[in-house]
Amino acid sequence: MSAENTTAPGGWIVLGATSAMGRAFARAAAGTGAAVALAGRDIADMDATASDIRLTTGVEVSVWLFDAADPNAPADLAQRAAAWAETLDGALNAAVFIGSMPEQDEIDADPALIGPVARDNYAALAESLHRLAPLFEAQKGGAIIGVGSVAGDRGRIKNYVYGAAKAAFHTYLSGLRNRLGRCGAHVMTVKPGFVDTAMTWGLPGMFLVARPEEVAESCLAGLSKGRNVLYVPWFWIGIMTIIRTVPERIFKKLSI
Amino acid sequence: MTSWAEIPLSGWGRLSAPETLAARPERAAGFDAAVDEALDAGEGLLMRGAGRSYGDQAVLKGGRAVLTERLDRVLAFDPETGAIETEAGCDFQRLIRAFAPKGWIPAAIPGAANVTMGGAVANDVHGKNHHADGSFGDHVEWIELIAPSGKPRILMADATGRAEKDLFRATIGGMGLTGAIRRVGFRMMRTPGASAVVKESRAPDLEAQLAALESSDARFSVSWIDAMGTGAHLGRGLVEEAELSGAPPRSLKKGKTRVPFNAPGALLSSLVVKIFNEVHYRLVPAGGRESLKALETFLFPLDAIADWNRLYGKRGFRQFQCVLPPDQAEAGLARLLERAAAAQAASPLGVLKRMGAAGRGRLSFPMEGYTLAMDFPNRPGVEELLVDLYAITEKHHGRIYLAKDSILSARELDRMYAEAGTFRNTIAKLDPHGRMRSDMSERLELSARHAAEGGK
Ligand SMILES: Cc1cc2nc3c(=O)[nH]c(=O)nc-3n(C[C@H](O)[C@H](O)[C@H](O)COP(=O)(O)OP(=O)(O)OC[C@H]3O[C@@H](n4cnc5c(N)ncnc54)[C@H](O)[C@@H]3O)c2cc1C
Numbered sequence: 001m002s003a004e005n006t007t008a009p010g011g012w013i014v015l016g017a018t019s020a021m022g023r024a025f026a027r028a029a030a031g032t033g034a035a036v037a038l039a040g041r042d043i044a045d046m047d048a049t050a051s052d053i054r055l056t057t058g059v060e061v062s063v064w065l066f067d068a069a070d071p072n073a074p075a076d077l078a079q080r081a082a083a084w085a086e087t088l089d090g091a092l093n094a095a096v097f098i099g100s101m102p103e104q105d106e107i108d109a110d111p112a113l114i115g116p117v118a119r120d121n122y123a124a125l126a127e128s129l130h131r132l133a134p135l136f137e138a139q140k141g142g143a144i145i146g147v148g149s150v151a152g153d154r155g156r157i158k159n160y161v162y163g164a165a166k167a168a169f170h171t172y173l174s175g176l177r178n179r180l181g182r183c184g185a186h187v188m189t190v191k192p193g194f195v196d197t198a199m200t201w202g203l204p205g206m207f208l209v210a211r212p213e214e215v216a217e218s219c220l221a222g223l224s225k226g227r228n229v230l231y232v233p234w235f236w237i238g239i240m241t242i243i244r245t246v247p248e249r250i251f252k253k254l255s256i
Numbered sequence: 257m258t259s260w261a262e263i264p265l266s267g268w269g270r271l272s273a274p275e276t277l278a279a280r281p282e283r284a285a286g287f288d289a290a291v292d293e294a295l296d297a298g299e300g301l302l303m304r305g306a307g308r309s310y311g312d313q314a315v316l317k318g319g320r321a322v323l324t325e326r327l328d329r330v331l332a333f334d335p336e337t338g339a340i341e342t343e344a345g346c347d348f349q350r351l352i353r354a355f356a357p358k359g360w361i362p363a364a365i366p367g368a369a370n371v372t373m374g375g376a377v378a379n380d381v382h383g384k385n386h387h388a389d390g391s392f393g394d395h396v397e398w399i400e401l402i403a404p405s406g407k408p409r410i411l412m413a414d415a416t417g418r419a420e421k422d423l424f425r426a427t428i429g430g431m432g433l434t435g436a437i438r439r440v441g442f443r444m445m446r447t448p449g450a451s452a453v454v455k456e457s458r459a460p461d462l463e464a465q466l467a468a469l470e471s472s473d474a475r476f477s478v479s480w481i482d483a484m485g486t487g488a489h490l491g492r493g494l495v496e497e498a499e500l501s502g503a504p505p506r507s508l509k510k511g512k513t514r515v516p517f518n519a520p521g522a523l524l525s526s527l528v529v530k531i532f533n534e535v536h537y538r539l540v541p542a543g544g545r546e547s548l549k550a551l552e553t554f555l556f557p558l559d560a561i562a563d564w565n566r567l568y569g570k571r572g573f574r575q576f577q578c579v580l581p582p583d584q585a586e587a588g589l590a591r592l593l594e595r596a597a598a599a600q601a602a603s604p605l606g607v608l609k610r611m612g613a614a615g616r617g618r619l620s621f622p623m624e625g626y627t628l629a630m631d632f633p634n635r636p637g638v639e640e641l642l643v644d645l646y647a648i649t650e651k652h653h654g655r656i657y658l659a660k661d662s663i664l665s666a667r668e669l670d671r672m673y674a675e676a677g678t679f680r681n682t683i684a685k686l687d688p689h690g691r692m693r694s695d696m697s698e699r700l701e702l703s704a705r706h707a708a709e710g711g712k
Binding site: 018019020023042044045048049051052055056057197198201202203 | 259260261262263278279280282283284285286326329330331332333343350354355
């Protein structure tokens, strides 16, 4: 791994490469000339994305199985990443798009779902990044993008279990930023508002919905500007500032 | 489990937008599941690409729709032969951006960049080079689809068995009625690069237009036609001839102008259009002009304005497109243009083009001759106008392009398309319960009647 060469495009691990945002990000990252490693659960689907990226951009693409439900997944990932980093021309980078959002009423009916939600949106991701962190310290550079959600900014009746897991991830990323910043690696937290993905397909009450490609472009643009926390689209920072400042005695009566 | 949501789906002409139960799979496995569920539900399945067909072909009231836009990947490419394999939702823009710089583009490219490969097969689309290179279906090597029975099939272009051949020819230009297309394998053609040298010249009347198109030996040729011109100006326009080029194009404009709301009707009043057309005609100097354009600018002039269909206001618009055989072209086109000009209803978008050989599909639109396309805002009287234009088309042995149609009758279809009966027979055998459907297929009586299920 040769992070000294900071202009070389390096490589991106894309965790959650079968999600619409993950796929769009992998394409955008490949567009900058970076190699990509697609990590996720559906190998057949990632093979298709890998062919697409290889044929349309010419970069190297790898496909890795990563199932957040498998307790060995983070360790396996770190092992592959270490070997892959050796082959890269430039720094290793990682972007995390994994998440799951069961309906709040499904969770209300079966609170045992809270464990998997915490795992898919926080624990498995934090463990993965934690196991990757030494690689970033060793190369003294590279970037990590962690995709959370505006839902993590405040607990709302509609999805507070999901929101709580996202909030944990945000807090983790903030700490990781603090740690890795010391050695020259950068961690960016991304909080998307409504994005047009399978997760939001057909949900009522969607507005100002962003396309996955827009989120991907914003991520790369935000990174090049060295942003720490990025709301996409940008106006969500305003919406969330308002939502965060509503006093709790009023907020607890709202059902937004 | 597939996630189904009620969303309004309309054709590009925005005539109506019925709420439709729709799924938009993001993975290949999700595509199969959605198609299977929709076929089983028995309410009718409509496959839908980018929704760039104008009328009711990609609309199905009360049925289910599977949207392919998220399955847009290139799966294989041979840089020696230009053979390529894509998912059905891959669009022309992606292919041109990725492959034109490497020396390849699809051999038939329609005038809208977002048209998908599924849609390209389903209407056997043609481009400005049709007279030289044929239509999309001519370059298809195989199609992988899920048949209405739910069974996956691969249809080969060079199949020799009668049933296989039949199915292939029903699928090219078959409006999605033979099954849900998963993947398409086709050949691209060589290009020296991602630009085009474009020559424009004035043609003062119809005769001059036809003569110019007839004698042109350019790879790409098309005419803009002033559909408001009358008398000595009848059929006047600008002939555009182009060759592919490797010269570095000027950079593409990044941002798009977007039409944010429905425009007021006055924007397309006949006076405004007349003035626009006059200015547009005179902008090209009498001696003609030549310019180097980025390929996308040349191929997709309308796409510079996103959602331009909203310019027609909330009542939407209709497009008329026909093709007339060579010996009927001059007389027939004159009648069509006279009728359109008399109605004073046209928009600035009139296009005339020479077409080459007929397509391979039973219902392929292209055939040797001349094709004319005109847009009309959907005002009172426009249906009567279209009925007249259809009658003139039929009288001159022409046919209507189904991708643009919203009013043709089953009987008219039979008279214009000699193989419509064969197509119906194939569909009746393949899909006896009429599981694959669209509002158009019902109107044209192409999907089998489902009497067993209690009729329509
Ligand atoms: C501005 C503009 C310019 C155009 N210029 C041209 C032109 O120059 N030449 C030309 O030939 N056409 C032209 N067209 C028409 C357009 O190319 C066709 O209507 C095309 O079929 C649209 O493709 P789509 O992906 O939008 O499909 P849709 O409009 O969504 O669907 C069209 C048909 O394809 C079927 N279909 C789509 N995907 C699948 C699938 N996966 N499996 C089975 N069936 C499927 C649908 O069921 C439907 O019958 C133009 C349209 C516009 C808006």
